[in-house]
Structure formats: structure tokens, C-alpha cells
Amino acid sequence: MASSLLRGYVDGKHMVLLALSGKSASGKDAVARGVQGAFPELRWAALTFGxxxxxxxxxxxxxxxxxxxxxxxxxxxxxxxxxxxxxxxxxxxxxxxxxxxxxxxxxxxxxxxxxxxxxxxxxxxxxDAGYWLERAAQRLAGLQHAAHSVVLTDMRMPWEADWARREGFLLVRLDVPEAIRRRRVTSRDGAMLTPDVERDATETALDDYAGFDLRLDNSGDVEPVLAAIGSALVERWPRSSRMDTSHS
Incomplete structure (x- = not known):
């Protein structure tokens, strides 16, 4: 389990920053829950632009x-x-x-x-082009001051991803084939994934974004996804480093 990678290291004063991106029904919330469960020693908090x-x-x-x-x-x-x-x-x-x-x-x-x-x-x-980013930054600063690890689950636009990179987040893109996403939406919402939703900029703007630290296939078993993210988090914030409550 990924949590063993941090055993003996996390003492509640350390924190990591994880930002997840993906289209509708790519499993962002499920992966966020899985990562939090894999690292229970961390004091997790959620952050969303929405x-x-x-x-x-x-x-x-x-x-x-x-x-x-x-x-x-x-x-x-x-x-x-x-x-x-x-x-x-x-x-x-x-x-x-x-x-x-x-x-x-x-x-x-x-x-x-x-x-x-x-x-x-x-x-x-x-x-004000930076209006929502400023509010996310205010929220993030409060969470960091309280020594929370943070998972961001609704990163949809390039300027949001750029901001998350500047703040020190590990950026992860979850890729799922369209057919699987359509089945998930139908099962979850009882409705079809409509073409207008599929074409919306909030769905497509990060398709070719080059700044992701990881791009992972989340169309099947989630465990390899969690393991890859866990390893990347430990590599970004190794045992020997002590994280403070300032922005990365």
C-alpha cells in the first residue's frame, strides 16, 4: 500500500499538494479519496476552484x-x-x-x-482575469497555514494548471477512453454524456497541456494509479525534507 512509503516520516506537520485533472467521469473524486486513504497520516483538505x-x-x-x-x-x-x-x-x-x-x-x-x-x-x-485564482490562493494559504495536505480536483483550464504548478502542486492527468466515460456517466447520473458537454472548453482545454507531471490511464483498476501517484508524491517530498507552511 502506498501509505507504507511515508510510514515513520509524516508527523502531521508535513504536507503535500496534489492536483487532479480529467474529463467528466475520469474518476478524479475516486482517485482523490484513494490517495487520501493511502496516506492517512496526512491531514487532508479539499480545494476546488468551483x-x-x-x-x-x-x-x-x-x-x-x-x-x-x-x-x-x-x-x-x-x-x-x-x-x-x-x-x-x-x-x-x-x-x-x-x-x-x-x-x-x-x-x-x-x-x-x-x-x-x-x-x-x-x-x-x-x-478581473485573476478573480477565481485569487480566491483559490486565499483558501490554499489558509490550509497551508494549518498544515493541511491539499488535493485539488477541478483543474480544468490552462491558467488554473499554471497556477497549481507555480504553487508547487504535483499535477496528474487521468485519461479514460470516451466509451468508458460515457458508460460511467450513464451509470452515475442516469443520463448520456451530451456532445455540448464534451465540446465545452472545461472538458477540452487541458487535452494537450504539456505541464502534467503524470498522465495515467484510469480506465480500469485504480490501484496502479494510486501506486504511481504515491510514488510521485514521495519522490517530490522525500523523507529527508521537512515541509513548512509557506507556499512551495
């Missing part, structure tokens, strides 16, 4: 649910989140009926959530 977007999405939904009309909701969102009135009005128009009907709540389980969050994320980047 976490900050979802948090702002919950605040948008809460404002729509709380205010008496659309104009008041727009004003509340502008005051809380600092977006333009036009952007706030557009998101209110998109979500108003579903929120007011009680179909869309702050748990963000609704078909409108994905397009709404995509639009919201794009607005933020248009105004």
Missing part, C-alpha cells in the same frame, strides 16, 4: 429568495457581491421563477445552476 463560485451562487439565490421583487434582489446582489447592475439583473431574470417557486434553493440542485454559474464565473473573469 467552491468560491458556488459560494457566491448561494448568496445570489439567498438574495432572490429574501427580497420582495426583482429590483430589490438586483440591488441586494450588487451591494453584496459588487457586480454590475446589468449582470445582477441578468442572473435574477434567469433564476427568479425557479427560486421563488422553491425549486432552486441554496443547495444548488437544479438544471439552471450549471449555466448560471458558468455565466457568473465568466463575468468575474471578464472584469
Amino acid at each position: 467552491e468560491a463560485i458556488k459560494n457566491e451562487g448561494r448568496r445570489v439565490v439567498a438574495a432572490i429568495a429574501a427580497e420582495r421583487d426583482k429590483a430589490a434582489a438586483v440591488d441586494a446582489i450588487v451591494a453584496d457581491l459588487g457586480v454590475s447592475g446589468d449582470e445582477a439583473a441578468a442572473i435574477v431574470d434567469l433564476l427568479w421563477t425557479s427560486v421563488r417557486a422553491g425549486e432552486l434553493t441554496t443547495d444548488l440542485r437544479h438544471p439552471l445552476v450549471r449555466p448560471a454559474l458558468q455565466r457568473w464565473g465568466q463575468w468575474r473573469v471578464r472584469a
Whole structure:
């Protein structure tokens, strides 16, 4: 088991940084859980770029649910989140009926959530290209200060991968043939992997990215994948080195 590679070395003050990339149903979450289970001595924490977007999405939904009309909701969102009135009005128009009907709540389980969050994320980047990276960096700094090892599971764009490399993450790409991914999506979600999802930049932008430390086939038994990642983590952070709580 990979954990034996770190036995006698990890004392809770060390930490490693792992970033996983892959298309839908490539097994990122399962591999993340497997790595954490393989190294139980480490104090693991999860980091996602989508976490900050979802948090702002919950605040948008809460404002729509709380205010008496659309104009008041727009004003509340502008005051809380600092977006333009036009952007706030557009998101209110998109979500108003579903929120007011009680179909869309702050748990963000609704078909409108994905397009709404995509639009919201794009607005933020248009105004400030580093907006979401800055929020990820703030979250990472807090986790490192608390001596957590960190696994990043939603690295989808080149600038996200570049940022993770600069921060010292081990970058791993999980490759799975399309036919297998389609079967996994159908089994997991009861739905087909649609062509528009397949063509989206969040699925394809890292296909040819040259900065991965490892590219692994995750179409079968996960144990070889975990073993390869475990060996790479130990090689990156050998027993003789002591990691502190500053950025790598």
C-alpha cells in the first residue's frame, strides 16, 4: 500500500499538494479519496476552484429568495457581491421563477445552476482575469497555514494548471477512453454524456497541456494509479525534507 512509503516520516506537520485533472467521469473524486486513504497520516483538505463560485451562487439565490421583487434582489446582489447592475439583473431574470417557486434553493440542485454559474464565473473573469485564482490562493494559504495536505480536483483550464504548478502542486492527468466515460456517466447520473458537454472548453482545454507531471490511464483498476501517484508524491517530498507552511 502506498501509505507504507511515508510510514515513520509524516508527523502531521508535513504536507503535500496534489492536483487532479480529467474529463467528466475520469474518476478524479475516486482517485482523490484513494490517495487520501493511502496516506492517512496526512491531514487532508479539499480545494476546488468551483467552491468560491458556488459560494457566491448561494448568496445570489439567498438574495432572490429574501427580497420582495426583482429590483430589490438586483440591488441586494450588487451591494453584496459588487457586480454590475446589468449582470445582477441578468442572473435574477434567469433564476427568479425557479427560486421563488422553491425549486432552486441554496443547495444548488437544479438544471439552471450549471449555466448560471458558468455565466457568473465568466463575468468575474471578464472584469478581473485573476478573480477565481485569487480566491483559490486565499483558501490554499489558509490550509497551508494549518498544515493541511491539499488535493485539488477541478483543474480544468490552462491558467488554473499554471497556477497549481507555480504553487508547487504535483499535477496528474487521468485519461479514460470516451466509451468508458460515457458508460460511467450513464451509470452515475442516469443520463448520456451530451456532445455540448464534451465540446465545452472545461472538458477540452487541458487535452494537450504539456505541464502534467503524470498522465495515467484510469480506465480500469485504480490501484496502479494510486501506486504511481504515491510514488510521485514521495519522490517530490522525500523523507529527508521537512515541509513548512509557506507556499512551495
